[in-house]
Amino acid sequence: MLIKTKDDQSAQLKELELRAVGAGPAAKQAANELRIRKAGLKGETESAYLIDFHFGGSPNWAVIHDLRLEHRGRTAQIDHLLINHWLDLYVLESKHFNAGLKIDDGGEFLRWDDYRKTYTGMASPLEQNERHIDVLRDVAGSIDWPQRLGLRISPTFHSLILIAPAARIDRSKRFDSSRVIKADQLKKRIDKDIDSENPLVTLFKTTAKIVSGETVEFVARQLVAQHRPLTRNQGVEPAATVSQAQGRTRIEPTIAPMPAPSPSPSPSPSPAPAPAPSSMDETTNVACKTCGQKAGEILYGKYGYYFKCDGCAGNTTIRLTCRPGHKPRLRKDGVAFYRECADCRSSALYHRNRA
Known part of the structure; x- marks a missing residue:
């Protein structure tokens, strides 16, 4: 079931397009930010389509796109989150590369710079996603959670990095990059995770952890209620539509069907x-x-x-x-x-x- 779609960013893109017109450092910076934003949105949109195609209509899965969490001074910007009736939480990070990706023996991620004709370093999306999971784990511990025999059912967190299906990935044989997959391989990967489990583990999960589709939805909507979209004056990229009020920019979340609490002038x-x-x-x-x-x-x-x-x-x-x-x-x-x-x-x- 689809719980939340991606927040609308058309207003931010329009604002960047206006700022990118003309010459000078400010226009150049806006044009570069616009290019990066569009590339990121393209990757997330492609991944979201494939996720919704396979899981959006299933009563046993909850699908959340574009979830930003804040907890005790830490934040997590989760591109996609899948929750099933075993309380497996798949945290998915989408990355878009125009000219391919390389992962070396030490686990360093490099992207091809077509202008410079060389690979350039980038932050590890695997480490980034682990930080997201740390925040998500804390938030999950602060909300009402399904119980069995008076004890909270332990969730299981999975980290996967989704790359565009047409992108090239050069992998090292010495570094385990199995969590970096093409977006169109997601369903097969999840099916493989389920099928490869030990039969005793599967029996335990079925008897001790399985919850109803209504409970999965209840958990997902609680997480969506914690969504905190960014504002422009926070100095980072926004994640919702922009409106002007009292001389400053404010972000209106576009969560559907249950909106998260957000700043409001009323x-x-x-x-x-x-x-x-x-x-x-x-x-x-x-x-x-x-x-x-x-x-x-x-x-x-x-x-x-x-x-x-x-x-x-x-x-x-x-x-x-x-x-x-x-x-x-x-x-x-x-x-x-x-x-x-x-x-x-x-x-x-x-x-x-x-x-």
């Missing part, structure tokens, strides 16, 4: 803990189906969020409603829960657990 509900109200009725929109009381906490279980009543200890399934055809979701932020709907762009405090 006030939004504050997730910060507040003093306990005199009545639970003031901070909740859910009541126990058995006794009707509103005192309790929202918890996460096998089938998603539910309300645990303090009065009778009964459980009530959380069912959100909105306009016909809309699909509201519940977003957890600390002890606060927000009812949000991407279709009508609404967000409101739904319930607050005890601190």
